[in-house]
Amino acid sequence: MDKIAHGSDVTHHYLRPKKKFPNVWCAGCGNGIVMGALIRSIDRLNLDKDKVVVVSGIGCSSRMPVYLDFNTLHTTHGRALAFATGVKVAKPDLKVIVITGDGDALAIGGNHFIHACRRNIDITTILINNKIYGMTGGQFAPTTPGGSFATTAPYGNYEKQFDAVKLAIGSGASYVSRGTVYHVQQLEKLIEGGLNKRGFSLVDVYSNCHTYYGRFNKEGDAVKMLEWFKKHAMPIEAARKLPPEKMVDKFVTGLIHETDATEFCQEYDMLLDRLGVKKEVAK
Amino acid sequence: MKAKPENVLTGSHYLDGNHASAEGAIAAGCRFFGGYPITPSTEIAERISQRFPRIGGIFVQMEDELASMAAILGASNGGVKSMSCTSGPGFSLMMENFGLGIMMETPCVLVNVQRGGPSTGLPTLPGQADMMQARWGSHGDYEVIALAPDSPQESFELTIHAFNLSEKYRMPVLIMTDECVGHMTEKVVIPSADEIDLVERKYTDKKPGEAWPYEWNGKSIPPMLPVGKGYKFHITGLTHDEKGYPVINAEAQEKNVRQLIDKVKKNADDIIWLEEWDTDGADIIVMSYGISSRVARPAIAKARADGIKIGQIRMITVWPFPEKRIRELAGKVKAMVMVELNHGQVYLEMDRCAAGQCVTAVVGHSGGTVHKPDDIYKVIKDVVK
Numbered sequence: 001m002d003k004i005a006h007g008s009d010v011t012h013h014y015l016r017p018k019k020k021f022p023n024v025w026c027a028g029c030g031n032g033i034v035m036g037a038l039i040r041s042i043d044r045l046n047l048d049k050d051k052v053v054v055v056s057g058i059g060c061s062s063r064m065p066v067y068l069d070f071n072t073l074h075t076t077h078g079r080a081l082a083f084a085t086g087v088k089v090a091k092p093d094l095k096v097i098v099i100t101g102d103g104d105a106l107a108i109g110g111n112h113f114i115h116a117c118r119r120n121i122d123i124t125t126i127l128i129n130n131k132i133y134g135m136t137g138g139q140f141a142p143t144t145p146g147g148s149f150a151t152t153a154p155y156g157n158y159e160k161q162f163d164a165v166k167l168a169i170g171s172g173a174s175y176v177s178r179g180t181v182y183h184v185q186q187l188e189k190l191i192e193g194g195l196n197k198r199g200f201s202l203v204d205v206y207s208n209c210h211t212y213y214g215r216f217n218k219e220g221d222a223v224k225m226l227e228w229f230k231k232h233a234m235p236i237e238a239a240r241k242l243p244p245e246k247m248v249d250k251f252v253t254g255l256i257h258e259t260d261a262t263e264f265c266q267e268y269d270m271l272l273d274r275l276g277v278k279k280e281v282a283k
Numbered sequence: 284m285k286a287k288p289e290n291v292l293t294g295s296h297y298l299d300g301n302h303a304s305a306e307g308a309i310a311a312g313c314r315f316f317g318g319y320p321i322t323p324s325t326e327i328a329e330r331i332s333q334r335f336p337r338i339g340g341i342f343v344q345m346e347d348e349l350a351s352m353a354a355i356l357g358a359s360n361g362g363v364k365s366m367s368c369t370s371g372p373g374f375s376l377m378m379e380n381f382g383l384g385i386m387m388e389t390p391c392v393l394v395n396v397q398r399g400g401p402s403t404g405l406p407t408l409p410g411q412a413d414m415m416q417a418r419w420g421s422h423g424d425y426e427v428i429a430l431a432p433d434s435p436q437e438s439f440e441l442t443i444h445a446f447n448l449s450e451k452y453r454m455p456v457l458i459m460t461d462e463c464v465g466h467m468t469e470k471v472v473i474p475s476a477d478e479i480d481l482v483e484r485k486y487t488d489k490k491p492g493e494a495w496p497y498e499w500n501g502k503s504i505p506p507m508l509p510v511g512k513g514y515k516f517h518i519t520g521l522t523h524d525e526k527g528y529p530v531i532n533a534e535a536q537e538k539n540v541r542q543l544i545d546k547v548k549k550n551a552d553d554i555i556w557l558e559e560w561d562t563d564g565a566d567i568i569v570m571s572y573g574i575s576s577r578v579a580r581p582a583i584a585k586a587r588a589d590g591i592k593i594g595q596i597r598m599i600t601v602w603p604f605p606e607k608r609i610r611e612l613a614g615k616v617k618a619m620v621m622v623e624l625n626h627g628q629v630y631l632e633m634d635r636c637a638a639g640q641c642v643t644a645v646v647g648h649s650g651g652t653v654h655k656p657d658d659i660y661k662v663i664k665d666v667v668k
Contacts, residue, residue, distance in 0.1 A: 016517075020528055050513050055357070066517050066528060071510045073360060074519035074529075075353065076383050082350035086357025086365070087510075089341045090315055094361070094511060112353075115346035268341065275336055 014039040014049070016069050024063050028222030030181035030207030031061050034128055035068070037184055038097070041191040052095045055084040057109060059101035060135045060209075061128035078109025081116040084123050092265045095195065096122070102129040102143040106162050110142075117171030117200050121264035124194040124201045127164055130209035138212030149216040164204040169257045174199030176257040180206040182229040183253065193255060199263045206233075206251070286310050286443075286479035290338065298471045300438040300464040301326035301368075304394055305334065306471075307442025308366050310479055313392070314340040315365040317354035319347050319373060322406040323462040324396035327368040348373040352380035352393070359391045360518070361510055362484070364446060368394040370462075371404060374413055374420070381455055382421030383520045385543060388497065388505075390449035390484065392442065394458040396465040397624075399650035409462035410650030411573055411624035415631075417457050418602050424540055426547035428554055429457040429602040431572040435469045441599070447482040448554065452546055453504050459601060461624065463574040463653060491515070496527040499542045547603055556599040557608065561587075565594035567663060568612060570633055571622040572598040574653055579622045582659035591667055604632045613637035618666040622646045622659055642666050 015021075025031050042052065052070040056062035058077035065072035071094075075083045080098045088096045105113050105127050116123060132150055133139040140150035142162040149156060168176045175197040179187035187205060194201030208214060208225035219225055236254035239247060262270075272278070291310045298306070305327045308316070316335060318328040328344070335342040341358075345351040348369055355365035369377055374395045384391060397413050399405030413420075417429045428448055432438040441458055449456040485506040487494040491513035498505040505525075508514040521529035522536045547554065562568055567586070571579050576597040586593050596612075598605065609632075613619060618641055621630035630645035637643050646662045648654055 019526070049515060050511050053510065066519065069515055071515055072517040073357070074517070074521065075356075076380055076520055079349060079353040079380060079383075082345065082353035083357040085343065085345070085350070086315065086317060086354035086359070087361045088357075089343060089354075090358035090361030090363040090365075091510060111346050112350050115350070268336075271336055272339065277337055277339055 010043045011036060011039050014042065014069055015067055020066050023067055025060060026211045028208070028210060029060070030130065030205070031064060031128060033181040033184060034061070034126060034187070034205055034207065035064050037187045038126065038191055039068075041188050041195060044188075045192060045195055047095055047195070051093065052097065053084075053087055054097045054099060055080045055087065056099040057101070057104040058135070059104045059133070061099055061101040062104060064099045078104050078107070079112060080104065081109060081112040081123065081125065085116060085119070085121055088121055088123060089265060089268070096124070097195070098123055098125045100125060100127050102127065102131065102164070103133045103141045106142045106164060106167070114167065114171040117168050117173035117202070119264040120172055120174050120199045120261050122198050122200070124191070125203070126191065127202060127204045128207045129164060129204055130207045130213060132209050132213040134209045134212055138216060148213070150212070164202065165256055168202045172261065173202050173257075174259045174261045175201035175255070177202065177255045178204040178206070178251070178253050180229040180233055180253060181208060182226045183233060186253065190255065197258070198266070199261060284481050284483050286476040286481055287312065288476040291476040291479060292473050293475045294473060296471045296473060297468060298435050299326065299466050299468045300432065300435040300460060301396065301466070302330050303435040303439040303471045304368070304442045304458065304460070305330035306473065307439040308392065308446070309334055309338065309340070310473070311364065311443045311446035311481060313364045313366045313446065315355060315358035315363045316340070316342045316367065317345045317351040317358070317365070318367045319345055319351050319369070321348075321370045321373040323398055323465050324368040324370040324373075324394065326465070327394060327396075348376035349379060352377040352384070355391045356380060356384050356387065356389045359389050360387070364390070366392040366394070368396065370396045371398045371400055371406065372402065374416065378416070378420040382423060382425070384455040385421065385425045385427070386520050387518050388453045388543075389455065390453055391455045392445045392449055392458065393455055394442070394460060397459060397461040405651050407462065408651045409574060409624060409653065411459075411461055411575060412628065412650055414459060414601060414623070414625065414628040417459050425543045427457060427602045428452065428454065428547065428600070429459045430599060431459050431601050432464055433573055433577050433597065434464060435467060435471045438464060439471055439473065443479060443481070447480070450482040450484050451504065452550065452554070453507065454546070457602075459573070461574050495525050497523065497525045497542070499525055499538065501545070504546060551603045551606070554600055554603060555605045557605055558597040558599060560595045562594035562596060562612060564592060566592040566617045567620065567666060568594045568596055568616050569620045569622060569659070569663065570596045570598065572601050572629065575622045575624055578653045578656060579659050581656040582663060585656070585660050586663045591663065593663065601629060604629070604636070606636050609633055609636035610638070613640040616641050618642040618644065620644050620646060620662055620666060622654060624648045624650045624653065
């Protein structure tokens with residue numbers, strides 16, 4: 001009860017309630033759950049609101065920054081991480097958070113995603129992964145499972161599915177995790193961990209788009225989809241002990257990968273140290 | 284405000300246009316560069332990558348041109364003067380976020396060292412065929428500022444000028460140079476820092492909570508808000524109101540787009556910079572910009588020696604187009620000739636403004652080299668008839 005009460009008290013403090021509500025999301029959308037979790041994580045870490053920058057691309061989830069009372073930048077489809085890279089190197093003292101969707105981060109923004117991971121730049125990326133393009137009306141995404149239906153996959157999707165976690169690990173990100181909108185307390189911890197990590201951190205959040213994905217694939221309403229996450233999620237600690245055949249219909253959640261690789265701005269500072277010069281940061 | 288002495292390589296140098304442009308950026312106080320290698324612009328990135336770390340600037344080689352343009356907008360909104368350079372296909376890729384810069388009213392400078400196109404075209408050879416792309420390349424309706432240097436000296440000077448215009452009018456500014464000027468090595472005289480005037484970013488003087496990112500008043504350019512100082516503002520590529528919040532209707536669109544257009548149109552006299560020779564009393568005027576304006580000179584001299592009353596206009600600012608002056612001159616002369624390394628792009632604007640008052644012609648070229656002065660001379664002789 002404490003945690004829930006904590007949530008409702010603090011949430012309004014971090015929103016632009018009089019300015020930008022009601023939001024654009026469908027009733028029951030997971031985006032609001034992620035926004036709440038992000039707010040509570042930021043509050044628990046006691047971050048200075050003025051020092052938080054939230055950058056997004058285009059899509060349902062990317063509409064989130066306008067509701068948040070930080071410095072917020074709503075950019076172009078797929079380019080949030082490239083934009084955020086400029087912000088971070090210009091002002092390394094800022095806490096830069098990117099809110100992105102699966103189409104935004106992994107299709108049109110896939111190149112920016114892998115290179116932001118490779119640079120290990122200190123950006124916390126929250127990828128709200130609902131396996132479909134919601135804003136444009138339910139087309140299949142790189143995360144849509146084979147055989148699933150979408151408006152552009154009327155006979156079932158014949159493409160293979162992207163795994164954002166494996167992609168981030170392979171690309172060099174130093175904090176890679178997955179949560180769901182059902183497991184909110186775990187999600188908050190993962191976001192907190194990402195915000196605390198100096199380096200590129202990914203929180204791949206499985207979320208529900210019952211309006212399109214659920215409807216087209218007969219997965220039911222928001223509640224049914226949340227129940228699906230509950231049933232199929234397997235924490236990494238438990239998953240490591242299970243034989244592969246027990247993991248067939250499960251997906252792994254939790255902090256999946258962490259390293260101590262040097263962060264991008266740190267590397268640049270080290271270069272400047274080698275040259276014996278002081279970085280000129282913006283006033 | 285004057286340039287900082289530590290940013291200015293005062294003295295006489297032997298530089299190509301690309302290196303001179305990099306020095307201009309440094310003198311202007313640019314401290315972030317995001318770019319992607321592409322011929323024939325790469326020397327700008329190379330010089331910046333060598334110079335920036337030693338003066339505390341940040342050079343990031345981005346993963347592509349989409350990212351380069353996005354990153355400079357991010358850095359500029361973070362409070363740092365920012366620049367990128369590109370050529371050919373890279374310019375096409377940058378058009379998406381160039382539009383975002385226009386919409387967000389974010390100052391930055393983009394240098395396009397033009398090469399022959401379309402597509403991969405002629406990576407190592409000159410062209411001036413991206414002029415209309417510079418004007419209209421991103422989707423939607425907006426105005427741009429584009430400058431065209433004709434020498435390494437001017438590449439240095441116009442890069443500083445571009446930064447000043449970008450801060451003054453709060454928008455991305457284009458330098459539309461070409462392979463010839465970019466790779467041409469000449470004497471470049473860099474003045475002392477106290478001779479270089481800089482326009483610094485104007486931030487709001489209102490308190491947090493009272494200021495918004497786009498306080499349009501139809502007259503002055505709205506000041507920006509600093510990040511991390513309590514303003515907690517929102518900016519977006521969506522059509523927005525003065526607060527920066529998205530508003531999706533025709534009234535908001537009218538107000539937003541009108542601002543983007545009016546700030547350039549109403550200040551055209553301040554932005555437009557022309558050089559004119561012998562235009563008073565001329566029968567023929569040769570118009571040009573960039574490298575083509577230098578190539579046209581021998582042809583003009585030859586025609587003058589034939590007794591033709593001929594003048595020249597060199598557009599230092601190509602966009603916005605010097606509409607008023609061209610309308611005025613077209614009523615006085617018999618013919619106007621445009622010389623450019625394409626088949627008549629900026630010519631279309633000249634012809635539109637001449638509006639039938641005089642004969643117009645273009646000395647077109649597919650690119651890959653510059654015009655032969657004789658080809659220009661022939662067109663001049665032709666229009667005289």
